[in-house]
Amino acid sequence: MRRIVFIPIWFACFLRVLGVGVKDIPIFGSTDNPRILTNDVISDGFQYQVNQTHSVFLYLEDSEEMYVGGTDFVLKIDVDSYHVIEEFSLTTTEQQCEEGPCQNVITVIEKFQDSLFVCGTNGQKPLCWKLFSPVNNQSHEIIEGTGISPFMHTQNSLYLSVEGDLYSAAPLDTDGSSLQFRRKAGSRTNVWMYDKWVSEPTFISASWVKRKEDPDNDKIYIFFREKNTDNDPEADPWISKVARVCKVDEGGSKRFFQNMWTSFLKARLVCGFPEESLYFNRLQEVHVMHAEDWRDTRVYALFSSSWNSTAVCIYSVGMIEEIFENSTFKGYDKDVPKPRPGMCVKNSRSLPLATVSVVKDYPEMTDWVHSIHYTSPFYVSSNNYTKIAVDRVQAADQSMHNILLLSTDTGRIHKVLEVGSKPFIISQTQLSSHSTVQSMKIDSKRKKLVVGFSEKISTIDLQGCQDYGNTCEDCVLARDPYCSWTKFGCTRTVLGGIQSITDQDIRVCIKSVKEPLNLSVIPAPVDLRTVHSVPLDVPFYLSCPINSYHAVYTWKHGNQSCPCLQMQSNCLHLISAMTQENYGNYECISTERNYTKAMKKYQLTEQKVKETQNSSSHNKINAASAFVPQIWFNLGLAIAVICFGPRCP
Template sequence: IRGHVLFFQELSKDIYSTIRKHQYNGRTPRFRRIRGYTELYTSDTVMNNPKFVKAAIIKQEEAYNDKIYYFFREENPDWPKNAAAPRNVSRVAQLCKGDRGGTGSLSAAKWTTFLKSTLLCVDSDNDRHFNQLQDVFILESANWSETRIYGLFWNEWEYSAVCVYSVGDISKVFRTSPLKDYHEKLPPVRPGQCLEGEQQTPHETFKVADSHPEVARRVKQEDILFYSKHRYQQIGVHRAPAADGGTYSILYLATGTVKAAPCLASLPFGIIQPFLSPAGVRTMTLDSERKELFVASESEVVQLPMAMCGAYKDSCESCILARDPDCGWINGRCTSIVTVAPGTRYYLNCSIKSHHATYTWLRDNQTVAHCGPGHRHCIHFIDNMTDELYGTYSCVSQEDWFNQTLVTECLTKPSNVKMLLEEPRNKMAKDWATQTSLSLWLGLLHMAAVVLLTH
């Protein structure tokens, strides 16, 4: 149940949960380790009616210093005594993964390294504040401090925004900030400090952290990537290389239907309903290697390609202005451009629209696979990518006299990726294309494309 259950399991078989256990004060939400070195739960004093969102383990240079970061929103303790304060605030909490509990009887079964900070998401251009965290996507990096946190927020008018943070900045806030409303000298073991080996947090340190769990400094976003008047509920992020040599973030934002849109709200967009019957998206998972997006409602699971180039309409302007690094204008169509390394496996998937039609995969207009009626997907599998297998693949359906192209993908070598821009056929598009290069358009925004799942 989203917002009430949060758990994950590592190779070490540790399991963490926010399921309320009635035998342990079931009315109070807690973050608990229910399987691992020892069972632990958060003290009832450190959170104020929290709504949990997401959690992740971030490994650092020394194993003992590995952290758990979890994200939640809670009632603001500064309200209503401060009428200007928001009623709800968004938080990031830090725990040491190796936390072994405290030395006193009251702290032996509790997390002793808990600290929390406020997550700020502010559009400084118009002073819009987004206080309600809805979802989080964590994009890991080989260097833990460069791992990025993408947060999806609402404001009081239910407008949405996406703000991005670095784990390095979050870690620095917890390591260096004073505790809020605490004005005495800190104990030798600082609250939130991870300890090596079998050491446990001293009781003096636990008492300070338990009574002052919030740090004074707030975590500020590196950037606000997206702002919309629509109310989105889930986020996924994919980093993709583009033809200009840069790497761009593609956001996937979800409620119900699939909406493929560029960053600028005034530009055209396409809408795709992923489910057979209208339904909200309950979960969303990205497979970055296969470039597939899996969305699930209460009764269906649907597989979608990340490059939904067909949603940009068959218009050169819509395709190029979408700034989707996976799409390009080829042979009069907005086409998925996929880089496939030699020797690797790859499959092309064509979803069946009609069970009375036959489906054919073509490579450069030559038949390579055929599917008769009755299939749910027409899949062409490439077991070993070689030079002669690169080219433009199209899935064409035929039903009686009616033919249509459903999917087009251009498979290219990584070193030869090019965005192909066909000569536009009307004067307006021709003038636009000659005045502005694709690389310039790609460089105008921090994100090259946004694919949105929404109403």
């Protein structure tokens, strides 16, 4: 029998404890939430002396150092100790600044040719510096930076270094206009775009995809969104696109399309539900995961929508190339000339006029690029994700798994397992309580994530397994390929460790009993039972911790069961006024998949309160105050709790 019991108003404040809003509290029992929450803000890392409005960093996996660029400076930092090894001061002078803030906000840090290449806004007169190591005779070389760095850090820009050539997209005018993707510097010819190819673009990312067996067919892929030409008021103002150019492209002949890309093609990038014509059109961030076979290179794209949801769609470069190589050209109805427009040729200046003319006037493909899951995004969330990084992890059985790392606009990082066509949200880590992520890089070798905020740079150890509990079942249910169960507990993955990444099957833990545990590193079992002596007629509550937000929690009392009330990371059972039938034993039971365990046990006994005729009411009030936190009297709400059994105990 189901019964609704109304809890008095002073029990309602579990909705608002310590100033945390209801929307910040995930509801347990749903796999749409992170399974594990680490709510304590990670405080280690490098702290800026002054908060930065914009920061970038260069993190090289084969080096022990990283470079950080802020306002008027570049720092060389040891990645392990966060000790500043070297500092470069790159300030502007008042004479250089005609208007606006006289600051040099660093926007580009890249290894380019034989130096560290740095560009900044330089008081709205962009400059670049080649910074040489101390062993060189010269300390730096200054280069004009227009077209590489934006005039203001808030303007759209991107850059990419490929085999000694620098590709960039940055405005040519102070108002942010004349924005296009160019090969700007290096050994090859400078090449740029035709103005009519894109409409008010926002460039997101560029990536070089190698073809080891055919380097002349190497391509640069550009991901961006542009203004929608559909004037329907219900149409999204933005459409996401992918474009590509050939690395060997030197532009057209002297008489036609000189210094213009002859291989530029673009196609619509689709993320959504095609059968319902519902799309996420606003590309926000891209991570390209390269593979041995270029066709298997994956593009993880983060999209937002006009209805406050974000989505991740996954594409393969092979599928993208299929569109560029076989689709018809949008708006073009004549025979396709040979060589096919967009093909890579060693001498682009020798291409026939007919081929280059199609690229000039009809660069867009008719067909759209769909994700590998086609009918829907890989992952849809109400979280406002802003950055994405992806790592490839070898599990204990040597199988490979992809892990998505997504940053929210509230300073959190979600670790998401890609298993088949479905996401599994492993954990949430809180890195900052008051700022959003400015930049994020993955170190696949050290298995660390480096995250930049306005006030600091933080590092997450992706192999941190200590939050998954001290039993094999808890470790296996985490489905974290970075972690496995061994005789040392839940630790970073080793060959032969116990996992069940694909199936989340705790039956694999049966074999763990054959391995003697190293008890010196595993916490001793905790006595779950707590005894309370409580007077009659006073309110009382019981609490147990939530160690997995994918589990369902139930309070058991005798043969009766009642679902718990959630208060942040705790599960409550509320008793409005103690009666004789409320005394006895209580258990907080967690159930996840086929794994059930007691999280907490209580024994409530009756406390005899001495009363006199004049102080009876006074004593009961004091008794109530002793057992109910004062904060519970602060809200004037009534909570309806659905209970099960003949009566909620």
